[in-house]
Amino acid sequence: MSRRSYTLLLYLLAPLIWTWMALRVRKAGGRWGILGHERFGRFPDDPDGEHDQRRARVWVHAVSLGETRAAQPLIQALLDEGFRLLLTHTTATGKAEAIRLFPEAARTGQLTQAWLPYDFPGAVRGFLRHFSPRCGILIEREVWPNLIHTAHSRSIPMLLVSARFSASALRQAGWLGKVMRTAYATLDLVAAQTPDDARRLKEAGAVAPRVLGNLKFDVHLPEDQIAEGHAWHAALGRPVICLASTREGEEALFLAGLRETSSTVSEAGDGRVPLFLIVPRHPQRFDEVAGLLQSQNIAYVRRSTGSKDVAPQVLVMLGDSLGEMSFYYSASDVAIIGGGFAPFGGQNLIEAGMVGTPIIVGPHMNNFAQATKDALAEGAAFQATDADEALRLAAEFVGNSERRNEMRSAAQRWTAGYSGATERVMHDLTPWLGTEHRVNES
16 A cells, blocks of 8 residues: 555544544543644744754654553653753643643643644644654554654654564554555664564564653553552451452453352451452443442442542452552452453563562463563463453452562562663664754753
């Protein structure tokens, strides 16, 4: 497919894309600016002198919540070096997370946010003409053909870092043919998470991809949340099993076995009934999961109510808050990571390991294949074939403190062993970052 054909197809599909986004907004809330001027690369005329300040910025694109969290250590390193940043997103949750993570940089103007424009030629031209960044850093996998082409024509280097590229992603790139091969070949730097990612990226067209590691291993977890989670668990006085980052349909797979697992744990132990923390991956599904719990007459409370006391008859706490995964993991005896019990490709298991929580994952972990493989080899995680086996394993771990301690040590050993990607990426970004126009040099 040529870039012209790709663009025509994008124009034809745009109404469907906007409708899909509108449905997400209806569920998730927030301001997305779906038809706003920034999405189409239209910006007001600027006061004198502001164009030079914008041009000084390093541009980082983190599409959504997960990528924004993953980019945290790199963004912080760039801010610490004094660079002004432009941070773009596609979703409202990603935009809000950045404000939560970097409030001071946003307040002082060192960090500016904008929506990524749609990949229409005119929209990306307007965006790049307005901001003229010194370079663009794409997080994980956000390669848009017209964006890459227009940046190249304006001599703006484009860099893909902490890149993950599954077999399904390679097939999708193959369907689009020439337009994607050209886009990947045009990138100035491709820094992959693993050798397998690098191999597939090279097949997709990337030139000489490097393996620099996964930024997620360098994420700085909030110590106050970890301390709060430990204190909350101690005060609760019950075993806690976390079902984290669950996706559509997965909660139903687990709810059928919760009462049986609860009885197994209480009978095998000292009679204490476990509490299950269910934390859906996407905030727009919080009410949906609450409705599912109600329909099955499962006693539950919501984290958002702020209640620290959980009655003994309550079986589930619904984790309907954002930015508190460190609290949830540190409050738990074991974490079952969602996204892998239905064919979604899995969700991030690294943060649970950094906290030291024993991990159970499902069979579909292709988006985190290397991290899963390494965690299993280290003894930090176990892989279940289905939800029933995951609950059975969780019950076993809850009843065996020695096993949990072994897995806790293994998890921290595993995550510590793969840190350092941020330093390596910063080193390889040096030719494109330069030193001029830093905050402390302005």
